[in-house]
Amino acid sequence: MNIRIGQGFDVHAFCEGRKLMLGGIEIPYRLGLAGHSDADVLIHAICDALLGAAGLGDIGHHFPDSDPRYAGIDSVELLSSVVESLNKNGWRVSNLDATVIAQAPRLSPYIEAMRERLAGVIGVDTGALNIKATTTEQLGFTGRGEGIAAQAVVLLSAAA
Numbered sequence: 001m002n003i004r005i006g007q008g009f010d011v012h013a014f015c016e017g018r019k020l021m022l023g024g025i026e027i028p029y030r031l032g033l034a035g036h037s038d039a040d041v042l043i044h045a046i047c048d049a050l051l052g053a054a055g056l057g058d059i060g061h062h063f064p065d066s067d068p069r070y071a072g073i074d075s076v077e078l079l080s081s082v083v084e085s086l087n088k089n090g091w092r093v094s095n096l097d098a099t100v101i102a103q104a105p106r107l108s109p110y111i112e113a114m115r116e117r118l119a120g121v122i123g124v125d126t127g128a129l130n131i132k133a134t135t136t137e138q139l140g141f142t143g144r145g146e147g148i149a150a151q152a153v154v155l156l157s158a159a160a
Contacts, residue, residue, distance in 0.1 A: 006053025010044035023114025036065035040075035107133035
């Protein structure tokens with residue numbers, strides 16, 4: 001069996017006047033994340049993990065922040081495009097594990113909705129996609145409430 005592992009990491013700073021999008025859903029919070037797209041840090045980390053595992057570069061290569069086509073884009077569209085590229089190259093997602101690192105807001109009430117949304121886009125059962133949330137015990141930029149980070153690990157297998 002041909003398998004590959006990929007990992008991804010992303011970070012975005014908080015800013016006012018934007019919706020907070022994480023895992024393809026809107027999270028009620030007083031701040032959003034700054035970025036060229038909708039700044040969905042979780043989806044960006046997942047895209048990088050998927051692209052890396054398939055040997056297809058990174059999110060910045062495929063969707064550069066210098067390209068006006070991606071200004072304000074829903075990151076679910078980026079993830080859909082990445083999954084399409086994986087399929088064209090003979091890969092499918094076996095499982096994915098991701099962690100969102102944020103002091104606030106509290107994310108546990110939204111984890112299941114994120115899992116369902118992302119599993120549908122990626123084309124896996126929710127049992128093959130895990131999302132966790134953690135704080136940094138008020139340490140570092142996430143602990144000071146300056147932004148959110150996310151990391152993801154994925155296992156791809158060759159499509160049958």
